[in-house]
Amino acid sequence: xxxxxxxxxxSSKMAEVHIVGQIVGASGFPDHSLFCKWGINTGGAWKALxxxxxxxxxxxxxxxxxxxxxxxxxxxxxxxxxxxxxxKIHFQVWHQDxxxxxxxxxYGFCHVPTTPGMHEIECPTWRPSGSFKEQVSQYFLGGGPxxxxxxxxxxxxxxxxxxxxxxxxxxxxxxxxxxxxDKYGIEC
Amino acid sequence: MSQSxxxxxxVGGQIESAEFPDFDDIYCKxxxxxGPDWLVTSGLDxxxxxxxxxxxxxxxxxVWNFPLDIxxxxxxxxxxxxxxxxxxxxxxxxxxxxxxxGVTHVPITPGRHKIRIPMFVPESSxxxxxxxxxxxxRRPEYVDVRVLAQGEGREVTRVRxxxxxxxxxxxxxxxxxxxxxxxxxxxMSTSVIPESVGPNSGGTTET
Numbered sequence: 601x602x603x604x605x606x607x608x609x610x611s612s613k614m615a616e617v618h619i620v621g622q623i624v625g626a627s628g629f630p631d632h633s634l635f636c637k638w639g640i641n642t643g644g645a646w647k648a649l650x651x652x653x654x655x656x657x658x659x660x661x662x663x664x665x666x667x668x669x670x671x672x673x674x675x676x677x678x679x680x681x682x683x684x685x686x687x688k689i690h691f692q693v694w695h696q697d698x699x700x701x702x703x704x705x706x707y708g709f710c711h712v713p714t715t716p717g718m719h720e721i722e723c724p725t726w727r728p729s730g731s732f733k734e735q736v737s738q739y740f741l742g743g744g745p746x747x748x749x750x751x752x753x754x755x756x757x758x759x760x761x762x763x764x765x766x767x768x769x770x771x772x773x774x775x776x777x778x779x780x781x782d783k784y785g786i787e788c
Numbered sequence: 789m790s791q792s793x794x795x796x797x798x799v800g801g802q803i804e805s806a807e808f809p810d811f812d813d814i815y816c817k818x819x820x821x822x823g824p825d826w827l828v829t830s831g832l833d834x835x836x837x838x839x840x841x842x843x844x845x846x847x848x849x850x851v852w853n854f855p856l857d858i859x860x861x862x863x864x865x866x867x868x869x870x871x872x873x874x875x876x877x878x879x880x881x882x883x884x885x886x887x888x889x890g891v892t893h894v895p896i897t898p899g900r901h902k903i904r905i906p907m908f909v910p911e912s913s914x915x916x917x918x919x920x921x922x923x924x925x926r927r928p929e930y931v932d933v934r935v936l937a938q939g940e941g942r943e944v945t946r947v948r949x950x951x952x953x954x955x956x957x958x959x960x961x962x963x964x965x966x967x968x969x970x971x972x973x974x975x976m977s978t979s980v981i982p983e984s985v986g987p988n989s990g991g992t993t994e995t
Contacts (some may be wrong), residue, residue, distance in 0.1 A: 613968075620868040620893055625906065625949075635943070650866045656943035660908060663950035664809060669906035671891050673939055675823070677866040696946075716970040717897050775896035777865050778970045787974055 614679045615781050616649075619687065619712055621674050621774035623657060626693055626725075627667035628768025629705050634668040635659040636770065637692045640676060640712070641754055643685010651676035659696050667771075674774070683786070687712040690753045691770050693725055697742065704746045706767035709754040713776050714788045721772045726764040793863050795964045796829070799894050801957040803837060803854040803873060806907070808951035811887050814850050814877040815839040816953075820858060820894075821937040823867010831858030856957075865969065869894045870937045873953055875907060883925030890953050891936045897971050902956045908949040 619640070626634055639654035657670035678687065690709035694702050706725030713719045728745045729735060738744040752759065781788060803816055820833040837854040860869055870893050877887040888907025895901040910928040912918040921927045935941055964971060 618865040618868075620865065620896055622891070622893060652939045655939040658908075658942045658945040658947050661911065661946070661948050663948055665949075669908060669949040671906060671908070671936075672942065673870060673891065673893065673937055675866060675868060675893075675939075677864075715973040717972055718895055718901075775868075775893065775971075777896055780968045781970065782974060783968070 613780055613783065614681065615784055615786070616779040617678045617680065617687070617712075618777040618779075619651075619674060619676045619678075619774060620777065621718075621772065623670050623672040623674065623691075624771040624773050625660070625667050625669035625671070626768055626770045629668070629693065629695070630767075631695055631697075631705075632666075632668065633659060633661045633696050633698075634705065635694055635696060636670060636672070637694065638672070638674075638689060640674075640687050640689050642678065642680075642687045643682070645682035646678050646680045646685055646687065649677040649679055686714060688754045689772070689774075690750075691723060691725065692750070692753070693767070693770060701742065703742050704744060706770075707747065707750075707753045708770055710772070712774060716776050716778045716788070718773065718775045721774060723770045723772060725767045725770060727767050729763050729765040792963065793967065794861055795863075795967055795969070796962040797860045797862070797869070797894070798960040798962070799856065799858050799860075799869070799957055800960075801856045801955060803852050803856065804902075804954045804956055805852065806850045806875065806951060806953040807848065808842075808850065808875070808877070808887060808907070809848065810950065811877045812842050813839055814875050814887055816852060816854070816873050816875045818854075818856070818871060818873045819933065820869050820871055821934045822860065822862075822869040823864070825864040826860050826862040826867055826869060829859045829861045833858055856955075865896075868896065871955065872933050872936055873905065873907075873955070874933060875951075875953065879922075879925055881925050885925055885927045886929050888951050888953070889930065889933065889936055892955065895957055895959050898959050898961055900956065900958050902954065905953045905955060906949050907951040907953055908947040911946045911948050913946070 636657045657672040660668040693706040695705045708723045708725035710723040730745045816837045837852045843849045872891045874889045875887045876884050879885045890905035890907045892905050
């Protein structure tokens with residue numbers, strides 16, 4: 601299951617980043633039965649050596665509590681020649697109803713932490729809100745506007761035209777291991 | 789020029805307790821999964837706990853206090869070990885049914901960590917299947933639990949989360965800093981932290 605694009609030998613001494621953690625779950629959404637599509641996006645100088653860069657969690661319907669729990673593991677190994685384009689992890693939270701229809705519940709992203717160690721991150725999410733007519737039909741029928749280009753989740757380029765509404769938050773527990781960063785004089 | 793490219797990870801800890809509000813008489817099976825570059829040098833990577841009942845007070849807790857002790861050797865942090873715990877209980881008809889699966893990574897920083905893992909069970913795909921499962925005591929289970937430690941193949945499963953499990957870890961590493969890996973921020977590795985979570989493993993801080 602490991603996609604080893606490049607077998608990196610010790611002697612090359614590139615700066616490396618390991619991201620080891622899991623998408624724990626989400627809370628604050630209006631309904632249960634949620635799943636999450638996630639992906640990690642980096643700049644051009646970064647190369648993924650091993651691990652999956654995107655995926656989709658299971659659908660969770662919690663028994664007692666309001667939060668959904670996925671415990672989806674993330675294990676990625678990057679090598680990099682520059683700091684630009686530090687990895688960002690983005691999420692799309694979807695709701696699956698009893699008929700099997702999927703409805704978008706939120707978009708969110710956060711930067712992978714730059715300091716080594718364990719981090720608990722709570723990433724807020726938002727959903728595009730349509731016109732008043734669309735909001736009424738969304739209330740009765742479900743569905744609703746989605747982004748045509750999912751790059752907008754983690755880029756600021758054309759956001760000024762969007763109207764959005766806040767949704768719940770995604771909880772992530774990430775561990776970051778850095779290698780050889782001090783040899784290049786990077787303090788983090 | 790020959791330097792060892794291996795570092796060690798020693799994990800001690802315990803499967804402490806759990807909360808399952810609806811069930812009683814539960815035991816756990818656990819296993820550690822890891823990537824292809826990892827090797828277990830000592831300790832057990834699988835085991836079975838005792839069967840315990842819920843406490844009769846307000847906490848309604850299941851306590852196992854089950855020791856975990858394992859040491860890994862590896863050349864590459866990719867495939868960092870994960871602990872998979874599956875809890876089984878006895879249903880109304882006396883058969884063993886699965887009460888929850890939980891998975892978590894072993895923490896990557898040295899020190900003491902206490903983690904609360906949510907436990908979930910796969911759901912039957914239809915109401916009829918749910919009824920047959922309840923009558924026959926054959927609930928949906930994972931054929932190979934190690935699929936929980938991978939990121940693929942989980943998107944087609946529907947689960948129901950019920951309950952939490954508390955695990956504590958004590959993590960020690962050897963030679964990670966020598967190989968150039970940083971698991972704690974650089975300004976912390978040269979100062980002394982007054983609390984009990986000490987990052988002073990590995991001893992020497994040479995530049």
